[in-house]
Amino acid sequence: xxxxxxxxxxxxxxxxxxxxxxxxxxxxxxxxxxxxxxxxxxxxxxxxxxxxxxxxxxxxxxxxxxxxxxxxxxxxxxxxxxxxxxxxxxxxxxxxxxxxxxxxxxxxxxxxxxxxxxxxxxxxxxxxxxxxxxxxxxxxxxxxx
Amino acid sequence: xxxxxxxxxxxxxxxxxxxxxxxxxxxxxxxxxxxxxxxxxxxxxxxxxxxxxxxxxxxxxxxxxxxxxxxxxxxxxxxxxxxxxxxxxxxxxxxxxxxxxxxxxxxxxxxxxxxxxxxxxxxxxxxxxxxxxxxxxxxxxxxxxxxxxxxxxxxxxxxxxxxxxxxxxxxxxxxxxxxxxxxxxxxxxxxxxxxxxxxxxxxxxxxxxxxxxxxxxxxxxxxxxxxxxxxxxxxxxxxxxxxxxxx
Amino acid sequence: xxxxxxxxxxxxxxxxxxxxxxxxxxxxxxxxxxxxxxxxxxxxxxxxxxxxxxxxxxxxxxxxxxxxxxxxxxxxxxxxxxxxxxxxxxxxxxxxxxxxxxxxxxxxxxxxxxxxxx
Numbered sequence: 001x002x003x004x005x006x007x008x009x010x011x012x013x014x015x016x017x018x019x020x021x022x023x024x025x026x027x028x029x030x031x032x033x034x035x036x037x038x039x040x041x042x043x044x045x046x047x048x049x050x051x052x053x054x055x056x057x058x059x060x061x062x063x064x065x066x067x068x069x070x071x072x073x074x075x076x077x078x079x080x081x082x083x084x085x086x087x088x089x090x091x092x093x094x095x096x097x098x099x100x101x102x103x104x105x106x107x108x109x110x111x112x113x114x115x116x117x118x119x120x121x122x123x124x125x126x127x128x129x130x131x132x133x134x135x136x137x138x139x140x141x142x143x144x145x
Numbered sequence: 146x147x148x149x150x151x152x153x154x155x156x157x158x159x160x161x162x163x164x165x166x167x168x169x170x171x172x173x174x175x176x177x178x179x180x181x182x183x184x185x186x187x188x189x190x191x192x193x194x195x196x197x198x199x200x201x202x203x204x205x206x207x208x209x210x211x212x213x214x215x216x217x218x219x220x221x222x223x224x225x226x227x228x229x230x231x232x233x234x235x236x237x238x239x240x241x242x243x244x245x246x247x248x249x250x251x252x253x254x255x256x257x258x259x260x261x262x263x264x265x266x267x268x269x270x271x272x273x274x275x276x277x278x279x280x281x282x283x284x285x286x287x288x289x290x291x292x293x294x295x296x297x298x299x300x301x302x303x304x305x306x307x308x309x310x311x312x313x314x315x316x317x318x319x320x321x322x323x324x325x326x327x328x329x330x331x332x333x334x335x336x337x338x339x340x341x342x343x344x345x346x347x348x349x350x351x352x353x354x355x356x357x358x359x360x361x362x363x364x365x366x367x368x369x370x371x372x373x374x375x376x377x378x379x380x381x382x383x384x385x386x387x388x389x390x391x392x
Numbered sequence: 393x394x395x396x397x398x399x400x401x402x403x404x405x406x407x408x409x410x411x412x413x414x415x416x417x418x419x420x421x422x423x424x425x426x427x428x429x430x431x432x433x434x435x436x437x438x439x440x441x442x443x444x445x446x447x448x449x450x451x452x453x454x455x456x457x458x459x460x461x462x463x464x465x466x467x468x469x470x471x472x473x474x475x476x477x478x479x480x481x482x483x484x485x486x487x488x489x490x491x492x493x494x495x496x497x498x499x500x501x502x503x504x505x506x507x508x509x510x
Contacts, residue, residue, distance in 0.1 A: 028351035054450025
């Protein structure tokens with residue numbers, strides 16, 4: 001492994017005191033915060049949705065709300081459900097965006113650290129958020145029934 | 146009387162004046178005593194086989210932090226890596242990963258030294274307390290906040306284990322951040338404001354993706370991965386909470 | 393770093409798996425978004441997914457989801473630190489409470505998904 005490090009490798013120019021552009025990186029802070037929030041939500045909420053709506057429902061083992069139009073549309077009209085679904089879908093995408101960007105870095109794509117990649121990945125999460133809002137608002141009208 | 150066991154050591158050799166790149170050289174040496182460690186083997190080679198082999202070492206007892214090398218691909222203090230755990234298989238000894246090699250098993254540690262200095266690893270007071278100004282009183286609970294992080298001996302094993310540092314040498318890295326936290330959570334210290342710009346910089350804590358291997362290889366039980374994540378959390382809370390202290 | 397660095401130690405490999413979980417989870421959530429959208433098709437046009445392929449896909453995603461949950465909640469427990477009466481709460485207790493929150497949320501969500509199917 002070490003054979004690949006050239007001797008001319010410069011050291012000390014990075015984080016040393018010679019560089020004075022140190023500022024708290026607010027953008028990094030914000031995206032990390034969103035990553036952490038999305039990670040928690042995905043961890044505690046996604047497995048049960050996948051188990052019931054992706055496996056038990058389609059196999060007919062339990063009745064599930066999205067198996068019939070009436071029950072599904074009824075639930076989707078509830079504003080609290082709309083809000084819940086927005087949180088359930090939007091936040092994890094900021095988590096995914098962050099992880100997949102760093103996964104690319106890990107797999108040898110240093111460009112994934114740059115600003116264009118950040119715009120693509122976090123912008124993608126923003127796009128999913130906007131798309132989710134649009135779908136939730138236009139699919140079944142809000143009803144308080 | 147039984148014949149003395151023998152063990153094979155493959156050590157990295159590299160002379161910047163002659164060699165284009167490092168190569169492995171094989172030595173077979175007597176494994177005479179079950180308490181022998183890799184550092185003993187290197188000392189035997191240097192004393193009896195090949196005096197030109199270069200490596201750093203000092204205390205032989207896991208305190209000085211200078212004998213860290215890759216032992217069969219894992220960063221270890223060679224004074225704490227027993228031959229008996231490997232025998233009869235050969236042992237490969239290489240310089241620490243992720244650092245430039247100066248010669249044989251000796252790496253260039255300048256980058257780490259700059260980073261260490263950048264986080265100001267000493268107690269900072271806003272108003273200097275004059276000599277004779279009395280003692281800083283600390284409770285055991287206050288000491289427990291930072292005691293674990295203060296065990297760091299700057300051996301750089303965590304840097305050799307960190308793929309994030311390996312992929313991007315600009316990353317501040319595990320030990321420097323753990324030591325920054327050691328002072329930031331010390332009740333005597335008032336230097337958070339001076340360290341935070343370095344810690345929360347783009348190449349600071351945010352680069353870490355929590356591989357966690359730094360904490361696995363640490364020979365002193367320090368948990369740098371935890372220090373980094375806690376610094377992320379604390380820094381974020383200072384901005385997110387409505388009455389967060391943003392100085 | 394050589395490209396295949398993450399294949400050289402099991403810890404590195406499982407770290408990459410942990411990061412990779414986000415891809416199947418993202419795909420499943422995009423499907424879920426579609427499932428919501430299809431409620432627009434009206435009573436006669438609505439046919440929920442039932443194919444065996446979809447169930448197999450969900451089973452695979454569920455394995456990744458469980459791996460994400462276990463690793464994320466365990467690691468988050470190691471980060472969070474609260475002091476009560478000047479003493480830190482043991483991190484095992486914090487991890488345990490995270491898993492309890494996961495169990496409670498699963499029961500509530502599962503109940504809603506099944507109860508309102510009638």
